[in-house]
Amino acid sequence: MRVAVIGAGVIGLSTALCIHEQYHSLLPSLEMEVYADRYTPHTTSDGAAGLWQPYLSDHGNLQETLWNKETFDYLLGHLGSPAAKEMGLFLISGYNLFTQPVPDPSWKNIVLGFRNLTPKELELFPGYSYGWFNTALMLECRSYLPWLTNRLMQRGVKFFHKKVESFQEVSGDGMDVVINCTGVRAGELQPDPELQPGRGQVIKVLAPWVKHFIITHDIESGIYNSPYVIPGSEFTVLGGIYQHGNWNEENSAQDHKTIWENCCRLLPALQKAKIVQEWSGLRPARPWVRLERETVRHGHFQAEVIHNYGHGGFGITIHWGCAMAAARLFGSILQEKKLASPPQPRL
């Protein structure tokens, strides 16, 4: 059984690991290969600050809320383990700020200690009259992706630096299953008008006195178009750009100005922060995540494809729940091919 995973961002690598962990013992003949044109630190995932936080509303998509919860619980369980530091995983508390009262989010009971802000806390943020405080998780991909890569290499998974131009290319090589984790460029493998880039730009600074994340929201401008400050283990990420449909991966001077001025207004001490790096990336935006099976035929080649892309600005937040869902789809493929029964739940 040969499996090709296309894409080596957080989705590709975690899906690969999840499937390999669950099925390799049942299927010793399982051979897995990862194909990607970009590896860490050059993936979209690497640019993300790494904060676990879904969008404000799940638009009724309860499945995604469940995947978010599964991811949070999975990561929380790893917090106390020796691997946490190597994974780039740690707890962080912080603020979500609004200019008017808003309903509680779908994830209020997933995070720790969710509560509304007190009037005194709101004094810290002039211009904002309502907000939340909670403790969530950070998962820094510049550590997590190498950690996933190491786990996969230890398991004998092979990596290829290659831009895959078509499903046929890998299925023609004798691949039985293709896992499509190509993120924002999935449309190049198969047109998908629902998938659009959500361009973001961030400034990475040295501001080690900042210990909380601060995410502001402007209901008019939409998600991530309002300043945010997210402190990492080494750098603090300043952001607040979301441009739907913009494919430009070059840094924009105008966006730099917007981010810098807005974040310094939010936290005046940032004026003294040293700028270390600027980065732009394309969130793989879609009305909902595409996570489904498809039989792709071309001539007399046929492959089972599992799509797992379109995670927008919440890829890290949802990744493990999606990886497990993709693994279940993989299990159903194996069942159909009568290769193995799915793993029994561990008691």
Place this chain on the structure above:
Amino acid sequence: MAAPKVAVVGAGVIGLSTALCIAETCPSCSVMVLSDQFSPNTTSDVAAGMLIPHTYPGTPIHVQKQWFKETFTYLFAISNSAEASEAGIHLVSGWQVFKNTPKEELPFWSDVVLGFRPMSEAELQKFPQHRFGQAFTTLKCDCPPYLLWLEKRLKATGVQMYTRKVADLWELHSEYNIVVNCTGIGAHQLVGDEKLFPVRGQVLKVHAPWVKNFIRDGDGLTYIYPGIHRVTLGGTREKESWSLSPDPGATKGIFDRCCSLEPSLRGAQDIKVKVGLRPSRQCVRLQREVLSQGGVKLPVVHNYGHGAGGFSVHRGTAKEAARLVGECIAALQGSSSRAKL
């Protein structure tokens, strides 16, 4: 009296903040700070500088609360300004956890810090050995930055600082009109205060920048306080120990206890060991005294004995000390006008 000359002895957080308050409330005063040690070699430099009050058995609670509130409000404004990073003041959130439910579930300062509330069940799961906890957000004063910032503010208001070992407060009587004694543990020898005793504290300052929340065991012995560049791991409370030498056994004990609260600390790097002697007393000695010898008088204002709670109340006690200095000046002016009659 044209320009009263005030000597502040001691340059830890108490000495420097007191000197600043005096300069602020008495612009005509000529203030000088004298100390044998300056940052980074003061007791304050060893402390984490967390605003979590220590309770003084000998001081009314409403007074302690007033001191804490004044300090918190003062630092809150700085943390919110462009100077925050230079001053070393930053907000930090976290948890105080208890193995046994404390008799006092609501400490007197719970409405001064931000967002104080009991921890949820889900939060407590991270601390399997603890049954109860409190979550809140408070401020931290990182030293040396805070002390260096105070020194900068002092210089800007014309206050001079001198390295000088004062062996006896009386030696200052010919140069100064008023002496303010902020010598911390040094007061034991300087003024022979037998009620002042050291409580030795050993801490580890480590590189663990992924630790963003504080964790404190309610017993006060084990704590993890993330600062700007280092995380302070503590600690010990050894009454009557005067030793400033690091104790390797204590280092291991502190490290193990902290890792038990926060396992990721096993990956901490570049561990530095520091020791400080908390200048402990039943209550802070915040009072006037007049020294006299051969008809010559020297008014003294004492401001020492803050023990484990120096940072938490420093601005409040500094303001009170400045007020007492004002009283001394009024008394001197009263007696000098009487002398003119």
